[in-house]
Amino acid sequence: MSLLAIKDLSVSYGAIQALSGISLHVEDGEIVTLIGGNGAGKSTTLRTVSGLLKPGQGSVEFEGKSIHGTAPHRIAQSRLVHVPEGRGIFANLSVEENLMLGAFSRHDADQIAADRERVLTLFPRVRERLRQQAGTLSGGEQQMLAIGRALLARPKLLMLDEPSLGLAPQIVQTIFQVIQQINREGTTILLVEQNASMALQVAHRAYVIEVGRIQIEGPARELAASDAVRKAYLGAH
Amino acid sequence: MPRDSTQSPQTRLTPANSGFSGTTGNAWYGLFPLVAGLAMATALQFILPGAAGPYYSRIVIDAGIAIVLAVSLNIVNGMTGQFSIGHAGFMALGGYTAGILTHYGSMLLWGSAGRHGGFLGSGELLFAASCLAGGLISAVAGYVVGLPSLRLRGDYLAIVTLGFGEIMRVILQQTGRVIDDAEKFRSGGLSQLIPPPVGGAVGFDGLPKYTSLFWVYSLVTVTVVVAYRLKVSSPGRAMISVREDEIAAQAMGVDIARQKVMAFVIAAFFAGAAGGMFAHESGVIISPRDAGFQRSFDYVIMTVLGGRGSISGVLIAAAVLTALPEMLRDFEQYRLIVYALLLIMMMLVRPQGLFGIHEIWDLFAPFLRRQQKAAP
Numbered sequence: 001m002s003l004l005a006i007k008d009l010s011v012s013y014g015a016i017q018a019l020s021g022i023s024l025h026v027e028d029g030e031i032v033t034l035i036g037g038n039g040a041g042k043s044t045t046l047r048t049v050s051g052l053l054k055p056g057q058g059s060v061e062f063e064g065k066s067i068h069g070t071a072p073h074r075i076a077q078s079r080l081v082h083v084p085e086g087r088g089i090f091a092n093l094s095v096e097e098n099l100m101l102g103a104f105s106r107h108d109a110d111q112i113a114a115d116r117e118r119v120l121t122l123f124p125r126v127r128e129r130l131r132q133q134a135g136t137l138s139g140g141e142q143q144m145l146a147i148g149r150a151l152l153a154r155p156k157l158l159m160l161d162e163p164s165l166g167l168a169p170q171i172v173q174t175i176f177q178v179i180q181q182i183n184r185e186g187t188t189i190l191l192v193e194q195n196a197s198m199a200l201q202v203a204h205r206a207y208v209i210e211v212g213r214i215q216i217e218g219p220a221r222e223l224a225a226s227d228a229v230r231k232a233y234l235g236a237h
Numbered sequence: 238m239p240r241d242s243t244q245s246p247q248t249r250l251t252p253a254n255s256g257f258s259g260t261t262g263n264a265w266y267g268l269f270p271l272v273a274g275l276a277m278a279t280a281l282q283f284i285l286p287g288a289a290g291p292y293y294s295r296i297v298i299d300a301g302i303a304i305v306l307a308v309s310l311n312i313v314n315g316m317t318g319q320f321s322i323g324h325a326g327f328m329a330l331g332g333y334t335a336g337i338l339t340h341y342g343s344m345l346l347w348g349s350a351g352r353h354g355g356f357l358g359s360g361e362l363l364f365a366a367s368c369l370a371g372g373l374i375s376a377v378a379g380y381v382v383g384l385p386s387l388r389l390r391g392d393y394l395a396i397v398t399l400g401f402g403e404i405m406r407v408i409l410q411q412t413g414r415v416i417d418d419a420e421k422f423r424s425g426g427l428s429q430l431i432p433p434p435v436g437g438a439v440g441f442d443g444l445p446k447y448t449s450l451f452w453v454y455s456l457v458t459v460t461v462v463v464a465y466r467l468k469v470s471s472p473g474r475a476m477i478s479v480r481e482d483e484i485a486a487q488a489m490g491v492d493i494a495r496q497k498v499m500a501f502v503i504a505a506f507f508a509g510a511a512g513g514m515f516a517h518e519s520g521v522i523i524s525p526r527d528a529g530f531q532r533s534f535d536y537v538i539m540t541v542l543g544g545r546g547s548i549s550g551v552l553i554a555a556a557v558l559t560a561l562p563e564m565l566r567d568f569e570q571y572r573l574i575v576y577a578l579l580l581i582m583m584m585l586v587r588p589q590g591l592f593g594i595h596e597i598w599d600l601f602a603p604f605l606r607r608q609q610k611a612a613p
């Protein structure tokens with residue numbers, strides 16, 4: 001049984017068909033990446049899985065159970081956690097309060113404290129800024145906070161939407177290292193990226209999506225080596 | 238002109254007690270603000286009228302009622318970021334409910350609608366219970382009005398809440414005459430309650446005047462303590478997260494529908510209880526007009542000036558905006574102009590309100606921390 005299984009999923013925004021029958025699956029322990037150009041439907045896929053959008057057709061199963069039509073907060077409570085595009089930081093709250101909201105659905109105080117410590121060890125820069133208003137963090141720090149906050153929800157599956165968006169190469173490097181580390185420590189990850197070369201370096205498997213359809217899928221290493229992918233997404237000639 | 242709560246860099250402050258484990262503290266720590274508040278209310282009751290006279294006591298009572306209304310409205314408009322302009326509707330509903338209970342309750346219990354018993358006597362206890370009941374009825378109305386907030390936002394929700402207040406006003410105008418004769422009321426059947434005998438357009442006259450500094454500031458204390466505990470607790474943060482970013486809030490497992498409706502229910506409860514105090518204030522005859530748009534708007538202005546989400550800011554704004562028109566009474570004809578200019582100036586200088594979303598003591602927090610560090 002896959003941790004996440006999407007079958008023949010179609011989604012439209014009014015008259016605009018954003019996804020036309022995509023299928024993908026994520027196995028326990030993997031990093032799977034979904035890459036593709038602007039407007040390909042990557043964010044739409046994540047939004048549908050997390051319940052923010054209702055699928056027109058097809059099925060979404062998490063841990064073998066259909067989550068079709070389930071309210072977004074219920075899906076989050078079942079530990080499928082989405083870090084939306086643009087990070088979704090609560091700008092007027094402090095960094096600490098943002099982290100606390102990550103643990104909103106949990107009541108195991110001791111374990112929460114331990115997880116908080118783990119997050120602050122992963123992101124020392126977040127620890128230095130606990131009292132700062134979150135909206136005043138730099139873009140990179142906000143991304144770290146967004147990931148850290150999501151980790152406090154103890155995700156079984158963590159869905160990241162373009163964590164590298166608008167960040168300097170150094171910070172991107174750091175973020176991707178942390179993503180790998182989180183995964184080694186047991187969290188399964190579905191990573192949406194435009195930065196295909198970075199994504200293919202850290203992922204186990206990859207899907208390439210174009211205008212609402214999956215075009216190519218396979219082990220990340222193979223895709224990184226394939227001519228078609230290199231031409232279209234890795235800027236090779 | 239930026240109207241939202243974007244912060245200037247120098248106000249990078251956070252609630253002083255944002256410990257991660259939240260509100261642990263022992264029972265005494267939790268009770269202290271309540272006890273202190275009730276002590277203050279008692280002190281006001283016995284000192285202020287003698288020291289300052291009835292005129293100023295009256296203003297202080299008015300300010301207290303305004304504080305309860307503005308601080309509670311701030312839970313909806315400030316914390317969850319919705320926009321309600323029907324708060325006076327909840328106030329009036331609570332006020333009329335409490336009025337029915339004290340007026341007709343007194344007739345049944347004691348044979349007359351007049352004041353019964355002294356400070357904390359049986360009449361005052363009936364009054365307190367009636368205000369509580371007024372709050373509960375308003376809370377139910379808050380639930381009903383809050384439901385559309387799940388589908389509507391911004392301007393549309395504002396129109397629904399505005400409509401609620403205006404509907405309350407029109408319904409109250411259609412009510413029957415107040416029954417003043419206790420004997421007649423006692424012998425009459427239930428049919429005399431339809432339409433409710435609460436005075437129609439002229440207002441609910443003849444209510445026993447129980448409202449005092451003690452009761453008003455006891456309610457202020459409870460309101461402020463509840464609002465503050467809410468703000469620094471997990472449910473309160475969930476409300477604020479709805480204001481900040483609905484999508485991210487849901488991704489954290491926050492049920493945004495529940496938070497929005499809950500904010501309406503809590504706010505309506507306190508508005509209703511404050512309405513009970515208003516209806517029983519001497520010199521006041523609660524009337525359908527009190528449910529209307531103008532009064533609602535006064536409270537909206539207080540929350541905007543105080544800072545959306547800042548309890549102490551809204552408290553100060555409510556007190557000042559209540560006292561100010563009284564102080565300006567000597568300039569009667571210019572009063573409204575000065576009032577308007579003040580508002581415009583404030584919006585130009587501090588569009589985020591007095592303290593933004595912060596509290597007054599947060600402004601001293603960096604200073605206090607420095608002091609703590611300096612001390613061995």
Ligand SMILES: Nc1ncnc2c1ncn2[C@@H]1O[C@H](COP(=O)(O)OP(=O)(O)OP(=O)(O)O)[C@@H](O)[C@H]1O
Pocket residue numbers: 013016017018036037038039040041042043044045085194
């Ligand atoms: N709210 C919306 N209303 C209408 N159309 C939308 C909406 N959101 C997305 N779309 C359309 O759906 C398609 C897929 O958008 P989506 O956001 O999923 O792309 P994406 O792959 O995440 O792109 P990017 O990398 O630029 O973020 C696009 O054509 C977009 O214009």
Ligand SMILES: [Mg+2]
Pocket residue numbers: 042043044085161
């Ligand atoms: Mg996208």
